[in-house]
Amino acid sequence: MSVQDCVEERLLVYLGIAYHGYGLWTWYFSEEGELYYTNCPHEKELQTFFYLGKCLDYAVSQKDQPEIPFLMSDSLGLVWLGEYVAHPGMERRFMVVGPAFQDRSSIFGISDELARMNITQNLQREYLGMLRELPVVSLQQFHSLAKSLHYVNCFVDTGNLEIKLQNFETDKERKVWGSKPVDYEQANHREKMLLQFVRDGNPGYGDVFDIFSRFEEEGYHGQSPVRNVKNRTLIFADQCAHAAMDGGVPVNTAKEIEKEFIGRIERQRTVTALTNLCREMIDTFISQVARHQTDMEMSKTVRECCTYIKSHLSEPLTLKGLARQMGYTEYYLTRKFQKETGTKLLDYIKETRLDYARILLSTTNLSIQQISEKLQFGTRNYFTRIFKEYMGISPMEYRRRAWGGQEE
Amino acid sequence: MIKFREDVNLIQFLREVELCDGEVEFYSGQGDILNLKSVLSRYLFAALTGKKNLLSGGWIRCEKPEDRKRLDQFIKEEKEDE
Numbered sequence: 001m002s003v004q005d006c007v008e009e010r011l012l013v014y015l016g017i018a019y020h021g022y023g024l025w026t027w028y029f030s031e032e033g034e035l036y037y038t039n040c041p042h043e044k045e046l047q048t049f050f051y052l053g054k055c056l057d058y059a060v061s062q063k064d065q066p067e068i069p070f071l072m073s074d075s076l077g078l079v080w081l082g083e084y085v086a087h088p089g090m091e092r093r094f095m096v097v098g099p100a101f102q103d104r105s106s107i108f109g110i111s112d113e114l115a116r117m118n119i120t121q122n123l124q125r126e127y128l129g130m131l132r133e134l135p136v137v138s139l140q141q142f143h144s145l146a147k148s149l150h151y152v153n154c155f156v157d158t159g160n161l162e163i164k165l166q167n168f169e170t171d172k173e174r175k176v177w178g179s180k181p182v183d184y185e186q187a188n189h190r191e192k193m194l195l196q197f198v199r200d201g202n203p204g205y206g207d208v209f210d211i212f213s214r215f216e217e218e219g220y221h222g223q224s225p226v227r228n229v230k231n232r233t234l235i236f237a238d239q240c241a242h243a244a245m246d247g248g249v250p251v252n253t254a255k256e257i258e259k260e261f262i263g264r265i266e267r268q269r270t271v272t273a274l275t276n277l278c279r280e281m282i283d284t285f286i287s288q289v290a291r292h293q294t295d296m297e298m299s300k301t302v303r304e305c306c307t308y309i310k311s312h313l314s315e316p317l318t319l320k321g322l323a324r325q326m327g328y329t330e331y332y333l334t335r336k337f338q339k340e341t342g343t344k345l346l347d348y349i350k351e352t353r354l355d356y357a358r359i360l361l362s363t364t365n366l367s368i369q370q371i372s373e374k375l376q377f378g379t380r381n382y383f384t385r386i387f388k389e390y391m392g393i394s395p396m397e398y399r400r401r402a403w404g405g406q407e408e
Numbered sequence: 409m410i411k412f413r414e415d416v417n418l419i420q421f422l423r424e425v426e427l428c429d430g431e432v433e434f435y436s437g438q439g440d441i442l443n444l445k446s447v448l449s450r451y452l453f454a455a456l457t458g459k460k461n462l463l464s465g466g467w468i469r470c471e472k473p474e475d476r477k478r479l480d481q482f483i484k485e486e487k488e489d490e
Contacts, residue, residue: 044418048454051419052447075447113448119440127455 007087010152011095015039018097018145023135027096029056031063031084036093042130046099055080059094062164067154069146070164071139075269076110077101077226078134081142083149095153097145100137107131191239198243198282201289205282229274230265236278237261240285247289248296253310257284260359264402298340301326305337309349313356314374317349353377354390361395362402368395409435409467410476413484418457421482422450428478430471437465444468 018024025040027047033056040046050056053074059082062070069083080098101107110131114124137145147158197205241258245251261281268274295303305326309317322345323330337345353375360371372383387395412421425432425444434442434453442449456466470476 042458044457045455048418048422048457049451051422052450052454056419076451110448114452117448117452119442119452120436120438122438123436123440123452123456126459127452130455130458 007085007090007153010155011085014149014152017148022100022137022141022145024097024100024137024145027098029059029094029096031060031092031094033057033060042133045130049074049076049078049099050080050096053078053080055082055096059096062094063092067150068162068164069150071142071146072098073165074099076131079137079139079142081146081149083146083153085153095149097149100135100142101131102136102139191236194282195239195243198240198285198289199247201247201286201291201293203283203286203290205286226269226271226274229271230268233265233274233278233281234262237265237281240281244285244289248292249285249288250292253288254285256359257281257288260363263363267402294341299336301328301333302337302340305333305345306348309352313353314376316376319345350386351390354387357383357387357395358391358398361399371395409469410479410483411467413482416482418454421479422454424478424482425450428470428472428475430475432471432475432479433469435467435469437467 015026018026019039025038025046027038027040027050028036030036035043035047038047053072053076055072055074058072059070062082062084065084067084067086069081072080072082078099079102080096082094082096084092084094086092107128111124111128114127143163146163147161150156150161151158194205197203237258241254244254244257261277261284264277265274268277295306298306305322308322308325319330319334323333326333328336334345337343337348341348343351357371357375357377360366360374361368366374368383369380372378372380375383377383377386384394384396387398391398393401422444428445432444434440434444434449436442436456440452442453444450444453468479470479
């Protein structure tokens, strides 16, 4: 019998390499997802993990596809590698290798979350103990393992092999690690275009962003796709802040927005959430530039009035007091303000306070009550009501989303 | 409150829990309360499956009676809520 015919033997050798070389267990499932065999000692627990991460359903959904390796990931940061195995005289099934963490930082994140839950130390210890036993295998290593698996399974050249990546958050597939290297020149050009949109206060950047969001996540020194996108977005936040300053936004305002987004970027847990946040960040900077450009068309009096309001948000602001401060009558100032800005002076104060409330909600631990008092909203109920009218969601919900709490 | 059968298929059980409308909580008997509608809690629950005594000593509480019916096939015994 030639090596070409010895599929079972080749897979057996592969199983040995995966276990002894990387600490990875091997699993065989029927096309319907029934477990045939595993060498994993935590069979029940990890098989349930495989299901919970939606990896089992994904693998089953691939049964009509040709034999191509697929990587599956879950919300804990665990990665599994799979491929269908089909040969004459053998029932078609899929083989899975895993799970492994991509880096140890995932476990620290889980540990922090457990500390916030209402569970005993005993359960925390048991759970973390089990997770710490799992191996750490980088995505690059998984890439090599996927190629090797495909080779032992199909005995074909794997030079141009494209591996599917199941992203459970969106249930979308993305192709990863094709033979195509990152096109830095093109990526740089797209970034420049986006920054020009920010500089101009132009909200029509949609198409550019769509291209930008597909920009390869490699090359940002992270050990996972989420970390890579995080790093990229953090760098981009700083670039956006500088572009906004070029567009005329005051340094302090641009830096405050940047600070708000840096905090939020760090708290996101998925690529999808990061992409959405990146879009929100660009929108915020663009609207600030556009607002500033409108400001520049205003008279000196109205500009000074806006600056005064922004720097006294924590104090009671009355139309009478503002008029006195600007040296005009209340009637004249309110009419002039509305004529030049298109917004009533009282509405402007309220909206500026709400903008600042958003920053406090997402960057501080101040309670809703404290924020409503600090920004002179009076009662928590009133603050909640007008925040909801303005943002479409309650302050609590806004904070939950800003802190990356969409998962639970 | 309901108690599991020992031979329960956990994946099948969790699939049914996902379909429940109300909250479904697991009480470990050692002071842990896991809300099985939460992703992280479900992983913790899965981690218990290897510890037979922890799982079989626990109870499940369904917020809605129709959810309780849905989980009927997994039940060994039942007691009044405390």
